Amino acid sequence: MVTKTQGGAPVAEAEIERKYDLAADRPIPPLVPAGPVTNQAEPRVDVLDATYFDTADFRLAQAGITLRRRLGGTDEGWHLKLPVSADRREELRLPLSGKPDKVPGALAKLVRAHTLGAKLVQAAHLRTERTSYALLDAEGRELATLTDDVVTGEAGGEKAHLDRWREIEIELSPGTALEVLDSLDEAVVNAGAERSKWPSKLRRLTDELVPSAGAASGSVLADYLAEQLDALRRNDIGVRRDVEDAVHQMRVASRRLRSALRTFRRSLDADVANELAAELRWLGGELGPARDNEVMAERLHDEVKALPSELVLGNVGQLMTRHFAREAEEAKARAIRALDSKRYTNLLRALEKLVAKPQKIKDGTKELRKAVARSDRKLRKAVAAANALRPGAEQEAALHEVRKKAKRARYAADTVRPVAGKKLRKWRKNVKAVQSTLGTHHDVVVTREVLRLLGLRAYAESENAFTYGLLYGRSVATAEAAHRRFTGEWQEVRKGSRPKWLK
Structure with missing residues (x-):
């Protein structure tokens, strides 16, 4: 699906595709018939010329992000590709404009959290001789596109890297079910192609240049x-x-x-x-x-x-x-x-x-457990302090502190999950229930002030303020109900299953 935004912002399109390696002397895999595909359109031939931009140390490539300026084909322009999952990426597009060696500001700003102010420079160049085949169903609707690419690439950096290879891609058309990709995948693999280990052409070309990232430490x-x-x-x-x-x-x-x-x-x-x-x-x-x-x-x-x-x-x-x-x-x-x-x-x-x-x-197991136990003790202390107060604004503030302590305890359990057992997961579940209930409590407490202000504004504009007063009263009842629910859920935290080291 394509989503167009206003004010010169990029056009966004979901991209679902799989890439395969195919020997240069092998014919294109036959995909008719394969699943719902019953016909194949005449081939279209394009020559694509793409310049890729990244920081000198390939920060975007490490994050799986691709930024390029491409000439040729039906979608020439500036493209920013963001990873979503193994087969899915989101592509943001802008038309060609400005200097060819300067990334548009609208795209450069989007990746600032990765570049951290480092300059975006020309990092690689790819020339692709592409033959495309539209794959159609029995009614002539386009379900996917099969592309046969012969790629020549050159990457910069501390040492130049040249390469040439052949790959094929299957990209689903908007609205096509993911199951179609699975059926086409099976046909392609059976025909002798191999699933590519590279998420993109750029990543394949620059593999020796890009620092490794993402491995467990x-x-x-x-x-x-x-x-x-x-x-x-x-x-x-x-x-x-x-x-x-x-x-x-x-x-x-x-x-x-x-x-x-x-x-x-x-x-x-x-x-x-x-x-x-x-x-x-x-x-x-x-x-x-x-x-x-x-x-x-x-x-x-x-x-x-x-x-x-x-x-x-x-x-x-x-x-x-x-x-x-x-x-x-x-x-x-x-x-x-x-x-x-x-x-x-x-x-x-x-x-x-x-x-x-x-x-x-x-962060040995012992140190991690001690930290979780401390978060549990702080939560218990906060609950005791809230329970000692009379109903009113002071107790509401104290219950908000309980919520924050419960959230921290839950996050602590999430952090140590790789070395924790089932009993900690049960304790975490009970703590999360407390946090969720007190989240509702806090939301309705904060909403009261907004309702009061809306009522005053309605009165100032000679509007009827009855509905805001009604909602205010309901929020009081909702907060009281959430408090009662919290009381019962807290007993589950106190008496529920937990690891011995948490006691």
């Missing part, structure tokens, strides 16, 4: 931190493109990183861990308004829709839409300013430096 904590740093970078691109749920996922990654640094700081350089945790707290604060606004808007719109029409008095939906749209615009601008800042770039550099030195991390 042997350190549980370093691998977890690296995983969350990768998630932070992936969702950085989504936030910049305003992709649904990207702010939430990026905020989760930043929270997981911060939680790990605080929970396991005794396994790290304490000063470095504390400094990074403080910077991640800043980042979470910059992303927070955008995510909080999303959650609140969805919750209140759903609650209004669920009300009987006779209880919705005035232009409730219109007023709420105006309010949240204005808040969303301001929150997004704030998030983008943070991502464009030098402070954020320095944070990414520091995190990268930390995970690159796993040998300096002390």
Whole structure:
């Protein structure tokens, strides 16, 4: 599916394909019939000339990202390809414009979390002699395209690298079921082709030049931190493109990183861990308004829709839409300013430096278990403090602290998962239930103030404020119900199954 965006932003297209190696003297595999494919269109021949851009140390290639300027074919232009899964990538396109040796700013900004300010230079050049065959079903609809490519490549770097090879690709057309790719895959392999181990032509050409990345380090904590740093970078691109749920996922990654640094700081350089945790707290604060606004808007719109029409008095939906749209615009601008800042770039550099030195991390099983046990004790202490308070604003704030301690305990369990047993997973499940319930509690508590402000605004505009008062009252009841549910769930945490070392 192709999604076009406004204001000169790239056009996005999902790309589902598989690549195969085929000897130069072998004929193209017969794919008629294969699954629903019953016919093959006449071949189309193109010569594609592509220049690939990367940093001098191939940072984009290490992340599985491809950035190129291509001439020839039906889709010539600037292409940014982002990995999604083994067979799926997302391709962002811009038309040819500007200087051929300068990457458009709209694309360069999207990969800043990977380049960290390093210059994008011409890293490789590929010339492809392509023969394409459209694969059709019985009704003449195009299901996929088979391409037969003869590729000549040249890569730069500290030492030049030249290569020439042949490969074939099968790319599904938009709307074609993934099962079709499986049936075509079987036919191609049976005809003598071999699945390529390379995700892209560029990666094949530059393999000897690109530093290895992604292998397990042997350190549980370093691998977890690296995983969350990768998630932070992936969702950085989504936030910049305003992709649904990207702010939430990026905020989760930043929270997981911060939680790990605080929970396991005794396994790290304490000063470095504390400094990074403080910077991640800043980042979470910059992303927070955008995510909080999303959650609140969805919750209140759903609650209004669920009300009987006779209880919705005035232009409730219109007023709420105006309010949240204005808040969303301001929150997004704030998030983008943070991502464009030098402070954020320095944070990414520091995190990268930390995970690159796993040998300096002390995270034996004993140390990891002690850290999880400490998070459990802090959670219990927070619950006791909240239970000692009378109902009201002070207790609500204390329950929010319990929620944060529960989240940290859950994240601690996630971190040590590779060396933990089933009993810790059960404990984690119970802790997550507490966190989820108190998350609902906090959401409705925070929503009350917004409802009060909306009611005041409605009154100022001579609108009826009845519905906002009704929703406010319901939020009080919802918070009380969540508190009661938490009480029962906490007993499951206290009495439920857990490892002996956690007692």
